Amino acid sequence: MSAIEDVARRASAILSTRPSGLCSDFDGTLSRIVPSADQAQIEPSIRDALALLARQLDVVAIITGRSVDDVRRRVGLDDLVYIGNHGLERWEGGVHEVDPESLAYVPRLQAITGELANRFSSPAVEVELKTLSLSVHYRRAADPQEVECQLLAALEPLARQHGLRLTRGRMVIELRPPIDRDKGSALADLIERRGLKAVVFLGDDRTDLDAMRRLATLRARGLAQGLSIGVRSEEAPPELPEIADALVDGVDRVAAFLQRLSRLLEG
């Protein structure tokens, strides 16, 4: 049996316990990593598979660090749940909810974005304001490690001064409001709201590990069945193979997995 066949059968068996859902990260999982974050596109075969799965399962959700508006535009399917800014905002069926506490940080994030854009005005650094958080990407730097050090030296004092949380991912540093939310609590919230008994989660990066760990905890407590799937890449966090229940090799294999899963669920 191929690796994809094996993972798809395990996922299908778990998802037969209803209500069940499939939740996924976006960048590096459903879209290829590209030089600029603004160029990211969902793979068309993945969009088709998600559209089918949304009809077959009780919920299909995207849980991302991007804003809801941004990721909705890139995925383009209205019957999905979109959880953006690592859980600070949510969109479902035309209703957009934003964590009220996080709104107080918007002016600060705007001011910092302007300041950073002046200080790092090279094309190697991309400052992206996502309304409720901001991302500083350095993928285009000739020496990413050197630029990362410079950025951390600038961002750590700013985070302290403005009372923001600093987190890191694949060639990106983020500043977020100091609200206790991450992809793990976002996933737990979705499971609770929808009464899900089984969940498959896909992700490739450091912030996805929070969701994978949370799913393992819920499973250990007998609260939900779960399978976490890590997407391998050269930039994946070193803990990914140990924390994910299964691994697939890159976005192409995610597409193959989702297509096979949909066919298995069709019976």
Ligand SMILES: [Mg+2]
């Ligand atoms: Mg990702």
